[in-house]
Amino acid sequence: MGEVEFPISLPEVALVTEQSENFGLNTTFDAQWSNLTPKQTMGFVFHPRTKKFYSVAFYHQMHCLNALRKYIAKGNNLTLSYAVITHTEHCLDYLREALSCHSDITLEPVREVRVDENGAPAKEGSTGVHVTKVAMGWGVTHRCRDWGSLRGYMIQNWNDWPDKYKQASGMTH
Numbered sequence: 001m002g003e004v005e006f007p008i009s010l011p012e013v014a015l016v017t018e019q020s021e022n023f024g025l026n027t028t029f030d031a032q033w034s035n036l037t038p039k040q041t042m043g044f045v046f047h048p049r050t051k052k053f054y055s056v057a058f059y060h061q062m063h064c065l066n067a068l069r070k071y072i073a074k075g076n077n078l079t080l081s082y083a084v085i086t087h088t089e090h091c092l093d094y095l096r097e098a099l100s101c102h103s104d105i106t107l108e109p110v111r112e113v114r115v116d117e118n119g120a121p122a123k124e125g126s127t128g129v130h131v132t133k134v135a136m137g138w139g140v141t142h143r144c145r146d147w148g149s150l151r152g153y154m155i156q157n158w159n160d161w162p163d164k165y166k167q168a169s170g171m172t173h
Helices: 027-034 057-077 082-102 147-160 162-167
Strands: 012-016 044-047 052-055 111-115 130-134 141-145
Touching: 027 057, 044 147, 044 162, 052 057, 057 082, 057 147, 141 147, 147 162
Parallel strands: none
Antiparallel strands: 012 141, 044 052, 111 130
């Protein structure tokens, strides 16, 4: 099958990474994770030239990241069914390949951190404290495609082709 290009080009933007309090592990954050993908499109786009639907890789990747988050959050309550195992294996491999494909070469500074025997930040007077070197990745500027423009196009595409989306209900990553 020949490759089909995304219908528009996206501008490049700068992203300064920072730790977010909005995208945690537990179910409290489900809405924030779900809102990353436009609900109307579910991460699929109708291509005006080919007249076919395609999954947009960015949203498929976000779907996988969210699925892994949910599995980890369940901890010992996770039932390792065939579906969970195969979905996890798919998502790990898919995300590995996506990261390899984009090969972000942004340099992230390494700093020294005092940690206790459990690897948590050491409190004053803690025992078993040692210094480790870590790269957290926060505060570093990356060059990215404009995900806001992508989201805007996805919603506009849905508005332009509502009948096509209704006919294609039930698509999944």
